[in-house]
Amino acid sequence: MDQVLLITGGGRGIGAATALLAASRGYAVAVNYATNSLAADEVVRTIRDGGGNAMAVQADVGDEAQVIAMFQKVDARFGRLTALVNNAGVVDQMARVDEMSVARLERMFRINVIGSFVCAREAVRRMSTRYGGSGGAIVNISSGAARLGSPGQYVDYAASKGAIDTFTIGLAKEVAEEGIRVNAVRPGLIDTEIHASGGLPDRAFELAPTVPMKRTGTAEEIAGAILWLLSPEASYTTTALLDVTGGR
Template sequence: MDQVLLITGGGRGIGAATALLAAQRGYAVAVNYASNSLAADEVVRAIRAGGGTAMAVQADVGDEAQVLAMFEKVDARLGRLTALVNNAGVVDVQARVDEMSVARLERMFRINVIGSFICAREAVRRMSTRHGGSGGAIVNVSSAAARLGSPGQYVDYAASKGAIDTFTIGLAKEVAAEGIRVNAVRPGLIDTEIHASGGMPDRAFELAPTVPMQRTGSAEEIAGAILWLLSAEASYTTMALLDVAGGR
């Protein structure tokens, strides 16, 4: 059976690294992006150049209509989904809780939490034996921030990832008997563009000395953990929250 993987936020950082590695492992990959079509197209080109199968598909994961359209395109082009990586997420500029606007909070939870719920819902409808599927695997990208709280920087982001941890546990139990495994990876300080989007492009390197391993992690290191959780090697693993954070 063909393995079909959808990666949200797949154009850059952890998502792009995961897409490239998944293609090497034989997955047909749908690379989702919100607005940066050039980055997603570059990932797709790289996969195809290596002999793999890939497509780019636009959708704001916080918009239900766009998510539904995205899944329909993947169905039509690649076939029935067997794997989902809920990677799309945002941070905001560093701020204390007493400085946060409702607009900021609504954006954070709409994309990071509701988006993951909607995408997982659609994936379950395709994978679950209850719905005529043949099973599959979901990996949610959480964050070590869920444990650390990110005080003085982005407690809202940390809280959204705490919600992802709880979501992972509940969904894993809900669909375990339907052929679907659900796990989460919690990256630590990873050298990706997400820090720049929060106004701190050097954040990972500045905080590297606080990590027991004394360095930042790479997107490729997170991708390796994600692909293990998706693979048959993790066939008895569900509900796991896997820290890939250098001991932080």
């Protein structure tokens, strides 16, 4: 059976690296994006040029109707989903909690938490033996920030990732008898564009000396961990929260 993977936020950074690695291992890959169609199309083009099978699919994961439509498009193109990577997420400008607006908090949790719930819901409806599926695997992208709290910077982001950790454990136990494994990867300081979107483009490099390994990580290193959790090699692994943080 063909392995069909949907990666949310798959056009750049960790998502793009995961899409490319998955395609090289034989997955048909659906690359989700919210607004940057050029980046997603480039990932798809690279996969196809290498002989792989991929599609780009637009959806804001914070919008339920768009998520449902996205899954339907993947169904129509590739058939039944077997793997999901909940990677889409946002940060915001550096701020203390006493400076945060409700609008900021609602955006953060709508995309980072509710979006992951809705995507997982749709995936379970396709993968679970309860619904006639043949099983599958879900990997949620959390963050080392869930343990560290990100004081003075992004406590809201860290809290959203703490929610992802709890969600991962609960969902994993809920569907363990239905052929679905659910795990999370918690990246550390990774050299991607997400830091720039939060107004601190050099943040990863500035904090690199605080990492025991004294360097930032790469998107490819995170992708390797994700693909292991999706693979048959991790067949007895569920509820895991895998830190890929250089020891931080």
